[in-house]
Amino acid sequence: MAKITHVSPLAPEHFPSLPVIGGVRFASAAAGVRYQGRTDVMLAVLDPGTAVAGVFTKSATRAAPVLDCQAKLGGDSAGAAAILVNSGNANAFTGHYGQSSVAEITAAVARVADVPQGRVFTASTGVIGEPLPHERIVAKLDELTGALSDTAIEDAARAIMTTDTFPKGAVAEVEVDGKTVRIAGIGKGSGMIAPDMATMLVYIFTDAGYDQAALQALLSKLTETTFNCITVDSDTSTSDSLLLAATGAAGVDATGDAGFEAALKAVMLDIAQQVVRDGEGATKFVEVRVTGALSDAEAKVHGLAIANSPLVKTAIAGEDPNWGRVVMAIGKSGAAADRDKLSISFGDILVAEKGWVSPDYKEADAAAYMKGQELVIAVDLGLGSGAATIWTCDLTHGYIEINADYRS
Amino acid sequence: MAKITHVSPLAPEHFPSLPVIGGVRFASAAAGVRYQGRTDVMLAVLDPGTAVAGVFTKSATRAAPVLDCQAKLGGDSAGAAAILVNSGNANAFTGHYGQSSVAEITAAVARVADVPQGRVFTASTGVIGEPLPHERIVAKLDELTGALSDTAIEDAARAIMTTDTFPKGAVAEVEVDGKTVRIAGIGKGSGMIAPDMATMLVYIFTDAGYDQAALQALLSKLTETTFNCITVDSDTSTSDSLLLAATGAAGVDATGDAGFEAALKAVMLDIAQQVVRDGEGATKFVEVRVTGALSDAEAKVHGLAIANSPLVKTAIAGEDPNWGRVVMAIGKSGAAADRDKLSISFGDILVAEKGWVSPDYKEADAAAYMKGQELVIAVDLGLGSGAATIWTCDLTHGYIEINADYRS
Known part of the structure; x- marks a missing residue:
């Protein structure tokens, strides 16, 4: 077993007080x-x-x-x-x-x-x-x-x-x-x-x-x-x-x-x-919200493609608002997407829309946002009413440390 | 751009001598x-x-x-x-x-x-x-x-x-x-x-x-x-x-x-x-050979599931003959597999067969094999004649370093 010497920075403050469940x-x-x-x-x-x-x-x-x-x-x-x-x-x-x-x-x-x-x-x-x-x-x-x-x-x-x-x-x-x-x-x-x-x-x-x-x-x-x-x-x-x-x-x-x-x-x-x-090595908790897909199932495919992309996950670890990697993940997911109808936000910051970076986007704002521990990446496909929310974490040196040693 | 200060350990010794191509x-x-x-x-x-x-x-x-x-x-x-x-x-x-x-x-x-x-x-x-x-x-x-x-x-x-x-x-x-x-x-x-x-x-x-x-x-x-x-x-x-x-x-x-x-x-x-x-951060070159699948296409699905699994890739980085993670990747791939017909080899070392570790398997042999720079993971599904070969590399701290910094 890997030596776990510290608690995840994303852990709740304490274990909840659980009631007696009769039976x-x-x-x-x-x-x-x-x-x-x-x-x-x-x-x-x-x-x-x-x-x-x-x-x-x-x-x-x-x-x-x-x-x-x-x-x-x-x-x-x-x-x-x-x-x-x-x-x-x-x-x-x-x-x-x-x-x-x-x-x-x-x-x-x-x-x-x-x-x-x-x-x-x-x-x-x-x-x-x-x-x-x-x-x-x-x-x-x-x-x-x-x-x-x-x-x-x-x-x-x-x-x-x-x-x-x-x-x-x-x-x-x-x-x-x-x-x-x-x-x-x-x-x-x-x-x-x-x-x-x-x-x-x-x-x-x-x-x-x-x-x-x-x-x-x-x-x-x-x-x-x-x-x-x-x-x-x-x-x-x-x-x-x-x-x-x-x-x-x-x-x-x-x-x-x-x-x-x-x-x-x-x-x-x-x-x-x-x-x-408690994801192995996690330092950021990320909610990926996908809307505007052709169906809920297609929204989930996009959300998982983003949440599982090693390049997206390492960018998050590096606090880099690298929305180009989000575009990449959407593109590779296999579900329907139209580059020019897509919009991407980090938190409340509209990053990209209509096939390009938003005219109001300031990289400094997004970079400051990415320093947070709880992040939201929102993608609207602009195609339909399908929606899904996926939760994931970043990919860090901690993950490599735990998994290059631990025999699971 | 990430500061690339060293050449991949897996690089060829030199650029090949390329002939003139008329035209x-x-x-x-x-x-x-x-x-x-x-x-x-x-x-x-x-x-x-x-x-x-x-x-x-x-x-x-x-x-x-x-x-x-x-x-x-x-x-x-x-x-x-x-x-x-x-x-x-x-x-x-x-x-x-x-x-x-x-x-x-x-x-x-x-x-x-x-x-x-x-x-x-x-x-x-x-x-x-x-x-x-x-x-x-x-x-x-x-x-x-x-x-x-x-x-x-x-x-x-x-x-x-x-x-x-x-x-x-x-x-x-x-x-x-x-x-x-x-x-x-x-x-x-x-x-x-x-x-x-x-x-x-x-x-x-x-x-x-x-x-x-x-x-x-x-x-x-x-x-x-x-x-x-x-x-x-x-x-x-x-x-x-x-x-x-x-x-x-x-x-x-x-x-x-x-x-x-x-x-x-x-x-x-x-x-x-x-x-x-030249995979980012790669220290091992891995050939994944899948045989005995129901079809070539299913063999490719299994091969890619193994080659893309972060847990398999980090085990390889750690030189750990963790064949359990290979079993896991086969199980999750979505293509047909029967636990009890599966066999797994690392190089010439038969690791697992008939749903369990091979009786002749010695962990020390496999651990020594994993220290090599060029590895073969061979899986036979025992179901049919479908085959595919996939090439990949390990997942290391180097990958995280390059991708948590580099804006691509």
Whole structure:
């Protein structure tokens, strides 16, 4: 693991105060999977009747735990459920041994936590291609179940970190039918981040009740405009997983409630943006707003082309208002663009329009703007009403340092 | 311009000795477009009857000179022709002013060099979005035409450099119908390099005769497996241009000759690989060989996913045989892959097969291999007979240094 000696300059000031979510208890432990002197396993146990939904990496080489989770989703939600996550080893590209490790772990969790094995969801994050020492995890299960607590969510967030420089959490409360419903989520991820989920593990819990099939549909829909709109380095992990659990402990069914949907989206976007804020080596948080495209899908193609361009990302790192590279990225994206209808702004500064630099543009203004830590690059294609927003970070020496050394 | 104080460690030992190509004369000059103390304009004048073919960037925001060249290709080849290229300013995203600059330059070249304006091809490379001071170029045309020489091709190669650390040239000779035919090419390019041509300018000359329409078809075909199979940073320039001129001075028509095609491909591949060898910040030259894919096109998708992955490229920079990242890149590419049929080799070292690390694999062997400057990453998908080879370089601090400072 790279020596992470400092916290990202883009990190939130502190971990948020997360409320108790009725029906969920957490524990974490130091199993020594790979790291020494820190926790590396988290267990969450969910009361019977909890609806569980999930979205996963679309990688063709996904890891064994991902395949296992995908097979289990959508099953009967009557029994209790559990989520077990380890850091330090991704159990990815480990052949039949990887599947055996998942089977060993899920069987042991089922036994120790008294949960149906078909409701034990696991995830592993860390090095690819090395056998997971699952016996070290299994050996900690008694300790974990003995320590389960409804206030231990922050420790759980810390146990799943790899190259993350800060633990990630988000919270929302919303009234549904006159009752307060809480949503709390934790996540990890900082490199190998790109749409279709990247090396990111996210667990969101709510005490609302929700129909399980509807919860799955809602999660898939909201993922498109949150986690699938962030990118650090365009690389996609073999292990990304997002699970959403609705325990129903608040005594109200939120199925179809618009306020709940908005609150859930806020939590998802908050965690997604925290992942970008912890992008490996990041020093700038960048929002790329694309409007005027032929469709929302084409706007996303342009936004990702800009956000993933190494030349755009290094210009941002160098605080250079190099809008020519934005033009280049739009040109190469493959989506429709007309050079002479395009306009580009950095923050409120109109940089280019009608195929050329804006007559009012002053390079000094844009250069001053680029010194900020939070930047907006806005592009209007002038072609239609398609829009998308993408969040990314800059590409710095820090990224090279972390990734030329770290075996992930 | 970034201060380039050293030549790429991957550069050839010296510029090749290029033969005189009958029917072509070269000159270069210091017009002060942007750089001081160096040449920045090259002129090539081609005898009447020269067939000219070209391929260009597919960017939707291509520069004015590219649009002008594309409009002129395929025209009558009876008259003389000229190629004028400047470095320091790309004349890209310069609106109507950009088109005026091209018109001014091509009109002046036509007048001074006595060439039809419809046969004057130009290109510009350098900063985007600033007006091209075309009058500085026009002012040098008398000097340029007065200096035309059939041995000045190396100076021409130097005049078109931007962040290049060495001039690029390649040569081949081949017998056609008992006569010797020569092919000589020059090129520039080191960043913003990706398939569909990238920031790359290449000019290839032969004294063979060739039917112009057939020459265009041949050039387009060979570009697919040469220039469109290299990538430095996945970014695509607004200005890339490759022109091929066949003067016929050797007195033999090479149309359809297989030996000529092979020699031309060798020259194109040589220049393409030199561009990668001058990749910004590159310290390793990497050949990615993909076999066993469902089709050649799918093999290329996999090869580019590997070659463009920042995590693969930084691992190579760190001399880390991190085959897990190769698995990741294959998984995210979107082309078909089966984890359990995949095999991966670094050079002759079989690293992974059947969904896991090879039983004979010794990390120490692969780590020693990665210390080399010329690396081969071979992937067999085990699915079909599709194959492709991609050439790329590593991603280092040098890339960040050059691109966080240089306004291109």
